[in-house]
Amino acid sequence: MKLFGFFNRGNSAPVARERLQILLAHERRSTCNSDLLALLHREVLEAISKHVAIDAEQVAVKLHRRESVSMLEIDIELDPEAMPAQMGGRAA
Amino acid sequence: MKLFGFFNRGNSAPVARERLQILLAHERRSTCNSDLLALLHREVLEAISKHVAIDAEQVAVKLHRRESVSMLEIDIELDPEAMPAQMGGRAA
Numbered sequence: 336m337k338l339f340g341f342f343n344r345g346n347s348a349p350v351a352r353e354r355l356q357i358l359l360a361h362e363r364r365s366t367c368n369s370d371l372l373a374l375l376h377r378e379v380l381e382a383i384s385k386h387v388a389i390d391a392e393q394v395a396v397k398l399h400r401r402e403s404v405s406m407l408e409i410d411i412e413l414d415p416e417a418m419p420a421q422m423g424g425r426a427a
Numbered sequence: 428m429k430l431f432g433f434f435n436r437g438n439s440a441p442v443a444r445e446r447l448q449i450l451l452a453h454e455r456r457s458t459c460n461s462d463l464l465a466l467l468h469r470e471v472l473e474a475i476s477k478h479v480a481i482d483a484e485q486v487a488v489k490l491h492r493r494e495s496v497s498m499l500e501i502d503i504e505l506d507p508e509a510m511p512a513q514m515g516g517r518a519a
Contacts, residue, residue, distance in 0.1 A: 353456050354454040355451070355452070355454075356450075356451075356452045357450070357451050357452075358448075358450040358451075359449050359450075360447070360449075361445075361446070362444075362445065362447075363445055371447070371479065375474055375475060375478070379471060379474060382471060382474060383467060385470070386463060386466050386467070387463065415456045
């Protein structure tokens with residue numbers, strides 16, 4: 336599974352948008368289905384939204400589950416203008 | 428960059444330990460170096476430690492930075508016994 340193609344795109348390609356991708360993978364010894372990732376999903380988004388404005392419509396979430404491994408993929412497109420000033424945006 | 432080899436190991440391999448891997452990638456439009464990931468790093472660990480005990484010695488962090496992309500990799504080995512009961516551990 337090739338993830339995070341960011342690093343493979345040459346540096347010359349102009350970046351038109353601002354994007355944040357989060358990947359959480361949990362390798363479990365027990366196969367009980369209660370999921371640490373489901374708990375973390377909301378809290379990770381809360382942590383991010385303290386620093387940058389997130390439009391719920393621009394958040395894509397995928398959960399992949401195998402016998403002993405769960406993987407949560409969160410892909411957020413950020414509005415460059417809404418980024419804080421110290422990160423190149425215009426937000427306060 | 429092949430990350431998270433979890434999914435490629437066959438299901439038959441017994442999982443001896445419990446492990447959590449987090450990957451945060453930020454594709455920035457501006458090249459200003461102030462980093463969203465440095466801000467998120469601490470908060471993601473705080474969110475996790477609300478649910479499972481984390482031994483600071485079992486946490487490996489790597490930050491990769493290119494011109495318009497930063498990537499933070501956090502690899503945590505968890506003590507299966509310290510996982511909450513509903514996740515197969517013995518913690519309260």
